[in-house]
Amino acid sequence: MRISQSWDDGVVDDIRLLALLRQHYATVTFNLNPILYRSQRTLSWSNGNRSVWRLGRDELAEVYYSFEIANHSMSHQSLLNLAKKELASEVLDSRLLLQDWFQQPVRGFCYPFGDCNPTVKEAVRAAGHVYARTIIECDSIFPPTDPYYKVSCMFNDPAF
């Protein structure tokens, strides 16, 4: 069985996750939005009674050392109705920034909210990404018929 994992948004909980992943020699991709990081950790949103903190910019390289980083857009807004220039910034500028920060090629893209249409898909491809992920679940994703693929299980899926 092949398992491909990716985690989004670069949150403090990833530190605990990364310890488990390293313990089990698991490879994972982390999808990040570069403009959302401040130098220190920031409270980003609440999930019920739980506060979700985003990692600080100053700790990203150390926290994610040796893991693949993928692009999750610059600011995590839906890309569906953006002007061409703004779409390019969200997709290409974000990729370039992440490549600079992590000194690794950024090949993957994860659509914010899973939102995708042919215009967005083409912008992602034109920016140099070779694969992308939505949040739409389907039964079987290997081998993907399209490098811009769906997922088989989300973290909040009861089957996970």
Ligand SMILES: [Zn+2]
């Ligand atoms: Zn996200």
